[in-house]
Amino acid sequence: DHVVLPKSVGGAINLKRGLTASLWAKPDTPGVQLLYKHVSLGIWIEDSTTVNFAVGTNANETHPAYFNEKAATASNADIFGGQWHHYAVTFNGMDTLGYIDGTLQASATVPSSTYA
Numbered sequence: 001d002h003v004v005l006p007k008s009v010g011g012a013i014n015l016k017r018g019l020t021a022s023l024w025a026k027p028d029t030p031g032v033q034l035l036y037k038h039v040s041l042g043i044w045i046e047d048s049t050t051v052n053f054a055v056g057t058n059a060n061e062t063h064p065a066y067f068n069e070k071a072a073t074a075s076n077a078d079i080f081g082g083q084w085h086h087y088a089v090t091f092n093g094m095d096t097l098g099y100i101d102g103t104l105q106a107s108a109t110v111p112s113s114t115y116a
Helices: none
Strands: 019-025 033-037 043-048 050-055 072-074 084-091 095-100 103-109
Touching: 043 084, 050 095
Parallel strands: none
Antiparallel strands: 019 084, 033 043, 043 050, 050 072, 072 103, 084 095, 095 103
C-alpha cells in the first residue's frame, strides 16, 4: 500500500527555510524499500540494517529519487521484525537529521552552495 501526494503540497519547498517529513512504516522484508520520496527529500531502506535519510542537493533537480552523496545513514537500526516504526528526516537549512522512533540515528551537513 502507498499514498501519493501531489508534487507540490502547499506550494514550493524552500530548502533554506527547512523542512520535515515523517511517516509510520512496518517493513517486514529485507532489501531496498522506498519509504518516502519527493523532489527534495527521501527516506529509504537500503538493506536489513541501513536506513537512508536524504535532502536533494541540486535546486534544479527534477528526478525525485536522486540525492547525490548527501544522505545521512543509520546503520544497525532495528527496522524489521514486523513492527511499526516512525521515520523522520528534518533539514534546518544546513543539517539533515534522520530519526527512527524519535531517536536521532544519523546526521549530515549539506553545504549551502549545493541547494542555493
